[in-house]
Amino acid sequence: MLTASGAPRDSERPKMLSREQLLHLFSRFAFLTSQPDVKKQIADAVKDKQEAVAVTTTLQEEILLEMGIDPRFGIACLGKVNSVYENDRDLMIQFYRFVAKEEMAIDEAELEANEFAEKMDNQQKMQEQQLEMLKYIRKFHPDDQSAVLESLHRQMEKANFDNSPAFLTVDQIQDIVWRRSAP
Template identity: 65%
Template structure:
């Protein structure tokens, strides 16, 4: 470990935001994309390269790389009440996953995966819009059923959607009693 590098405590909010921004910038650069792709072609793990990039950023920041990486594993618990930071952290993780996928899948397969993800997100949005017409108790019941559906489907992405018909089956019918003449 280089002298003068941070190796105790926890990374600050500002340090984490710097890491997230710098990583996003670097992984969007053609030479970094080529570095990750080249490593994959050489039978290396893409995630090993993205981790190395993160370690390089930590060194630039004056943070011991092993310490910095260990702090990333604690972000969602240490900063659990900082919604903005947690959201940015998950965006950071998503960017890492995208960088790895792009290198591992190749251009055509990666474009297909992005298109499939976009279609899935549009379906999820439509489902959420449809759910909004129900009261909060019904929405809770729908979300609980969705959770069970995803759990049973081993959290595969296609299990994150319920059709209008499936939602209608979950929500109890609000039917007025039949008029019965005396």
């Protein structure tokens, strides 16, 4: 039902972007932020003392407009992805890639070339360590795997998800498994 102004009633308005809309936004944003002219636009904004995040948010708003979505609504929805889609593992992976892509675009604009290269190298090394950790914990019972991942999550939460290693060493993993099986 429409109101007298012809707008849908609040109860009929969507409260969240659909999965397909979010995936389109994430994909389009990744494509655009890989384009040299967009990279230059973000870097120029930083040189002009603008916040790089303001430029990436504007880019997201433009994508939402292309999609026929009110940008304020769409941006607000991004803040709710974790709670609304928490059980959609594939979407959450895409969401975290989207967040990482935005962070990378900002870092590339704000850091000197050698600083950015060093950060990317460190990130690559951390991802390799995470992969090795995941391969290693696959050797254990699923309950032990869950305990290890929960311990990692607590460690990251304690560090407020900032600059904390997102992996555990073999010794830390063995200790967690041992404590679970100890009488």
